Ligand SMILES: Nc1nc2c(c(=O)[nH]1)N[C@H]1C(S)=C(S)[C@@H](COP(=O)(O)OP(=O)(O)OC[C@H]3O[C@@H](n4cnc5c(N)ncnc54)[C@H](O)[C@@H]3O)O[C@H]1N2
């Protein structure tokens with residue numbers, strides 16, 4: 001039977017069998033970008049104690065009522081309270097304590113007056129700052145003249161004014177970005193229980209491939225796919241392992257894949273999936289049981305299924321699960337644009353599914369509609385969903401195709417920031433016609 005698959009059917013098939021990775025406890029720096037799997041509650045209030053929001057003087061409200069620059073309140077400075085201070089002086093009537101931003105409010109004090117509202121203990125005009133604690137004469141003693149009154153609570157950040165003990169700090173399902181990592185640290189969590197980043201092994205095939213930096217001999221080309229796709233995997237939130245090109249020998253490919261399975265949550269190969277005499281991926285992976293997997297009752301047959309998609313570029317594709325852990329494998333076509341577009345459409349969603357983000361919209365890949373800016377009608381193969389490359393102009397709401405439809409056009413791909421989606425039932429795109437566009441960065 002030779003039927004073709006639609007883009008949507010192929011994606012659905014992949015997402016049916018790719019499941020979120022098991023959660024692990026990770027140190028905060030490694031948890032960045034990962035999905036939290038449990039609610040995290042606030043163990044202790046933030047701030048944990050009433051503290052000053054300004055460098056200044058902790059005072060009693062009654063002592064500074066009615067104070068002006070002409071008739072200042074003259075208070076006795078009883079000491080310093082710095083951030084991190086433990087033993088606190090008690091501020092009695094007629095007294096003030098010099099206090100620093102973040103320092104605990106000493107007992108007896110009801111407000112903080114910023115140092116700029118005082119003479120800073122100099123006996124002169126309004127201060128612009130404090131004298132360093134080490135310099136003489138000591139600013140932490142003597143007298144301070146306060147030039148303005150302060151209400152109760154002025155310049156004080158009350159205990160629990162940020163988050164309270166027992167509050168929900170972060171809900172399960174939250175993606176840990178920098179602010180969320182900051183909150184976890186602030187409430188004392190050094191680790192987080194998250195779904196880890198998937199490890200994606202990217203492997204290119206082709207005896208014609210030479211690594212960049214090495215000299216080309218006749219008939220050979222540089223391996224670009226493994227670099228582009230490893231970068232795309234990283235961009236999708238994976239830990240990418242790039243394996244340089246494997247030659248078109250099934251045994252060599254099988255041996256390499258066997259070696260790589262140990263560190264892979266997803267394998268992505270490029271090339272060798274078409275109908276040629278040297279299509280190594282197809283040859284090496286078509287047979288079930290190649291990697292020791294055993295067929296379980298009630299489970300889809302193991303191995304990789306090679307199929308044709310109603311899509312351009314990206315017609316030949318393989319998908320399956322291999323090895324004892326049934327590691328998912330995507331076999332993408334070798335043409336550079338085909339492999340890149342296929343990665344965007346199938347591997348990126350698979351990586352997001354492994355991360356536990358299947359149902360979270362991919363904010364980095366917005367889909368919108370735009371008018372196609374072209375002088376003449378463009379043709380598209382009937383019955384296929386075509387993905388042209390383009391540049392999107394958000395102001396004009398237009399997308400301009402770059403390069404042609406050829407799947408070898410890496411130069412044009414590098415200029416593009418959008419994929420233009422020409423639906424299956426459209427074989428001609430008129431100038432100005434509105435189509436769906438996927439922004440790819
Ligand atoms: N008779 C037919 N021929 C082809 C068909 C077909 O249906 N019938 N399909 C074509 C389509 S569409 C595609 S796509 C390609 C897919 O071919 P493969 O996946 O087998 O890929 P290769 O043959 O290995 O390579 C294709 C092309 O891409 C270059 N390539 C491969 N790997 C890399 C790499 N890592 N970096 C840069 N360039 C790479 C390779 O040199 C070839 O030029 O098959 C069509 N043929």
Ligand code: MOO
Pocket residue numbers: 311312313314315316333335338339407
């Ligand atoms: O489908 Mo191939 O990817 O057209 O070049």
